[in-house]
Amino acid sequence: MRVFIAGMDGYLGWSLAQHLARRGHEVAGADALYRRSWVEEMGSASAIPIATIDRRLEALRENTGNAIPFWNGDLRDYGLVDRIFREFEPEAVIHLGECPSAPYSMIDREHTMFVQMNNLTTTFNLLFAIRDLAPGAHLMKLGTMGEYGTPNVDIPEGFFDVEYRGRKDRMPFPRQAPSWYHWSKVHGSNNIMFACKIWGLRATDVMQGVVFGSRIDGMGEDWRLRTRLDFDQAFGTVINRFSCQAVIEHALTPYGAGGQRRGFIPLRDSMQCLSLGLENPPEAGEYRVFNQFAETYSIRELADTVQKVALTLGLNAGVAPVENPRAAVERHGHHFAPDHDRLRELGYQPSRDVASEVREMLEDLLPHRDRIAKHQSALLPDVHWDGRRRRVDYLGKDGPSDWTWAGADEAVLKVDAASP
Amino acid sequence: MRVFIAGMDGYLGWSLAQHLARRGHEVAGADALYRRSWVEEMGSASAIPIATIDRRLEALRENTGNAIPFWNGDLRDYGLVDRIFREFEPEAVIHLGECPSAPYSMIDREHTMFVQMNNLTTTFNLLFAIRDLAPGAHLMKLGTMGEYGTPNVDIPEGFFDVEYRGRKDRMPFPRQAPSWYHWSKVHGSNNIMFACKIWGLRATDVMQGVVFGSRIDGMGEDWRLRTRLDFDQAFGTVINRFSCQAVIEHALTPYGAGGQRRGFIPLRDSMQCLSLGLENPPEAGEYRVFNQFAETYSIRELADTVQKVALTLGLNAGVAPVENPRAAVERHGHHFAPDHDRLRELGYQPSRDVASEVREMLEDLLPHRDRIAKHQSALLPDVHWDGRRRRVDYLGKDGPSDWTWAGADEAVLKVDAASP
Helix, strand or coil: CEEEEECCCCHHHHHHHHHHHHCCCEEEEEECCHHHHHHHHCCCCCCCCCCCHHHHHHHHHHHHCCCCCEEECCCCCHHHHHHHHHHHCCCEEEECCCCCCHHHHCCCHHHHHHHHHHHHHHHHHHHHHHHHHCCCCEEEEEEEHHHHCCCCCCECCCEEEEEECCEEEEEECCCCCCCHHHHHHHHHHHHHHHHHHHHCCEEEEEEECEEECCCCCCHHHCHHHCCCCCCCCCCCCHHHHHHHHHHCCCCECCECCCCCEEEEEEHHHHHHHHHHHHHCCCCCCCEEEEEECCEEEEHHHHHHHHHHHHHHCCCCCCECCECCCCCCCCCCCCCCCECCCHHHHCCCCCCCCHHHHHHHHHHHHHHHHHHHHHCHHHHCCCECCCCCECCCCECHHHCCCCCCCCCHHHHHHHHHHHCC | CEEEEECCCCHHHHHHHHHHHHCCCEEEEEECCHHHHHHHHCCCCCCCCCCCHHHHHHHHHHHHCCCCCEEECCCCCHHHHHHHHHHHCCCEEEECCCCCCHHHHCCCHHHHHHHHHHHHHHHHHHHHHHHHHCCCCEEEEEEEHHHHCCCCCCECCCEEEEEECCEEEEEECCCCCCCHHHHHHHHHHHHHHHHHHHHCCEEEEEEECEEECCCCCCHHHCHHHCCCCCCCCCCCCHHHHHHHHHHCCCCECCECCCCCEEEEEEHHHHHHHHHHHHHCCCCCCCEEEEEECCEEEEHHHHHHHHHHHHHHCCCCCCECCECCCCCCCCCCCCCCCECCCHHHHCCCCCCCCHHHHHHHHHHHHHHHHHHHHHCHHHHCCCECCCCCECCCCECHHHCCCCCCCCCHHHHHHHHHHHCC
């Protein structure tokens, strides 16, 4: 199938290009390479070194035999999108071309506006290009489980049957997103749902859990095939960030008491799910929603797992909770029971447990300790949800009273001593 | 109270400036005068002549004794918003500064993007300006009942208590908007709800029904005080459009069988409700939603009313249904039972019935028959929800079988005969 990947240079996009090429799809991509500069702006860098886009494409050709057409440009420019669609004639479009960071969207007015306008505009340009130039093409849009927030009821896959005052209807499940970024995804979801309704487009909206992991199969053969792995406050997801902390024996720093529960999915499972959705497209006019994650965990459980796995590699990382910069929107200890049946019905089988994935990631990261140590100030957040920007404090002994992990206080002391 | 009106040159904005000035508020406003050019772009003009903004402000000063500070500019420019807030120091902000047309947003990609980006940007700029420069100010944002769509259950005011799989929560009521414009309002509502949560702002989100009517009290004293009244497919609301058709004895042209049911509110009641909300602000951090309309009617009932009232003035307008350009999103004969208690609890009393309001409007319009006749081609829609643009057909005798209004066929014949 001819698959166009919007945002091919990112953590998922670069993995997906390889995964789909190896599965025999004809892949093309575009990217403006913004992720590289956003992470730099956050004072950080990918923990695992990545090649330039030219060397990446070269490696892909050498390793898979596929020459991947690639456009280095901004998909907010409809002229570019139009040209790509006319030249490549996609049968499917996987939309990863958005700015994916909640903290980045919370920095200030300029960043909020950039994230929402960028994400809305790229999505619109793809929708209109599909309507006008590739009306049968299947749009797979990467959304996030975060769109739902954490309601006190179970979370269905997009829609639910409601009974209200004695009448019934099937309706979109209400979204209660926790950041401007997450709202940009909700706005995009709403726009896509509507485009399917009025234009008969077919779309899969992927509510993905938090992704973690440093590789997919085949990626280790050539360093130029490796995907990025971020650990800064804005672009590093939590398990990846904990793993980077562990390899430099920095304390793991959950936000608050760590009682936030979320859905998580390994990078290789994300690829498995995206290709399942791609290869089992919806009907024309159908807008379907997948909740894409393997399991739910609390942040506390994950810190515990990373700490234990690290110890087996001789890495002694404490756990030192910090104040939660998202305290206004995150609850400690809450109901979280999202459905995730649709991908399993299509054949999704979770590949392995978190501990195995973390072990592989730590091994991949160990050779790059210096890169992480060099940017370790990026590990702790300073973007607060109330609009202020200041470094968070460690909670230490004055922290949550039920916080009893071994090593926490020692870790704080160790970190504090190391601070300038 | 110092009240800043964003979008002061529009149908509601100009009425509200007078209404609030007469109630003793200190009013300021801004507008880029885009509504004037949008209507011109639709090949139309206000049925009731309106003065230039300079003459309007002059008339307001002469008639109410108030000199109204006014900024002629685009609120997408944050520099302008910043300047206004520093100079005027508003205690309340009434946000009417958006493009308010569903058909206009459905014309093509450029119009879709313009409407969504314009509406999101002005709302963001006001939110950030309130946060940084007027944190106690109450934001009243004009939304629309259309945000809800037409679900098969009752519509609460913004939030509802849900029981789902045996658990309970209070959640935002799902929105199912019927146009890109309506979705822009949903996106804005979501953003405002979130701003209240993280920054402690106070906001009233007004889900307003379809407004109709040609004046509020005091407006008749000076022609420069009159507000605009549009009848084109994009900016003319349905009762106003029917009334303009009636005064030129053009057939009234409901879309399809006219079974769509909506909430409606006279212009003077809209003013009453907005000032009630303004003078009874929410608490800091509170995001509240009002469903602002007087009664619900089907389009068919309204055509019937306008036709009957017109007859009492000797105007013989038939009714000739046309194909529904919004057929993809509008249902004929559906449940529609929205709550509207909160404004009544604050003291809202509907002023008078539709027939009285229509009679006044027809009398106001009669002197301007020529202006309407001159632009009568703007009365019929050509913007279709499927993305095509072509003039709708009359349904005539092949139309809905339950369509039995007297005069329909004659009207069609009359209109057809008059067509070039």
